Amino acid sequence: MSVEVITQVISALMLGVGGVFAMIGGIGLVRFPDVFTRLHAGSIADTLAPLLIIGGLILLVGFDLLTFKLLAILFFLLFTTPAASHATARAAIAAGLKPLGDDTRAQGDSSSNT
Amino acid sequence: MEAVLLGTILAVFTTMALALWRALAGPSVYDTIVGVNAFGTKTVLLVALISFFTGHHDLIDVALVYALINFIAVIAVLKLVRQRDLATSGASRER
Numbered sequence: 378m379s380v381e382v383i384t385q386v387i388s389a390l391m392l393g394v395g396g397v398f399a400m401i402g403g404i405g406l407v408r409f410p411d412v413f414t415r416l417h418a419g420s421i422a423d424t425l426a427p428l429l430i431i432g433g434l435i436l437l438v439g440f441d442l443l444t445f446k447l448l449a450i451l452f453f454l455l456f457t458t459p460a461a462s463h464a465t466a467r468a469a470i471a472a473g474l475k476p477l478g479d480d481t482r483a484q485g486d487s488s489s490n491t
Numbered sequence: 492m493e494a495v496l497l498g499t500i501l502a503v504f505t506t507m508a509l510a511l512w513r514a515l516a517g518p519s520v521y522d523t524i525v526g527v528n529a530f531g532t533k534t535v536l537l538v539a540l541i542s543f544f545t546g547h548h549d550l551i552d553v554a555l556v557y558a559l560i561n562f563i564a565v566i567a568v569l570k571l572v573r574q575r576d577l578a579t580s581g582a583s584r585e586r
Contacts, residue, residue: 389495396502399533403509406529412521415513419529422506430499430536434543437492446551450539450558454532457562461528468569469521 388436395429398422411477412469420462427454496544503540507533520572524565531561 402422409415431451438444507530514526535558542550571577 385492389492392495392499396499399506399536400502400509402529403506406513406526407509412519412525415522416525419510419513419525423529423532426503426506427532427536430503431539433499434539437543443548443551446555447539450535450551450555453555453558453562454535457558458528458532461562461565462525464566464569465521465524465528468573469519471573472521474519474521 384436384439388433391429391433391436395426395433398429399426402426412474413466413476416462416466416469420458423458423462424455427451493544496540500537500540500544503533503537507537524568524572527568528561528565531557531564535561 399422402418402425405418405422406415409418428451431447431454435444435447438447510526510529510533512526514523514530517523517526535554538550538554538557542548542554567577
């Protein structure tokens with residue numbers, strides 16, 4: 378079990394799990410009832426799947442200029458995707474879209490996420 | 492290793508199909524934006540994976556540039572939807 382094989386196995390695992398999380402995010406994007414929950418599912422998958430997949434690719438490369446480029450991609454993705462999701466959510470609220478649980482709470486019920 | 496890369500590429504393809512479906516079917520315009528944003532992020536991953544699958548490692552720059560452009564596009568579309576045009580500054584007309 379040389380170091381080479383171990384890194385190959387670990388990167389294969391990370392790539393696989395990253396792919397699975399990407400699909401879970403995609404399914405969440407489709408099945409959730411409301412804009413904000415879809416945003417939640419989409420943006421969570423958008424940060425975790427790249428983390429695992431690009432992490433797996435970095436393990437494949439070892440230490441190289443390519444690794445720095447992959448880290449740059451990861452860095453940009455991990456900063457811009459949450460910002461874009463936040464902007465989308467604020468824009469949706471500013472446009473008057475209410476999250477799903479809001480109308481029930483309006484009639485005096487306790488909030489669903491207490 | 493090729494099989495794992497191919498499996499991940501197929502997984503990213505299905506995610507892109509789901510995101511595209513959400514973008515097309517989304518009732519409100521913000522669903523479309525969420526779908527397009529997810530589609531763009533997955534394209535970045537796809538380009539990175541394909542560059543590793545085929546061995547042409549200089550394709551990574553495409554993924555790098557696309558990650559940035561995707562973010563700018565989402566913000567521009569949000570502003571377009573909010574202000575009806577990209578020229579006016581947000582603070583001037585507070586509806």
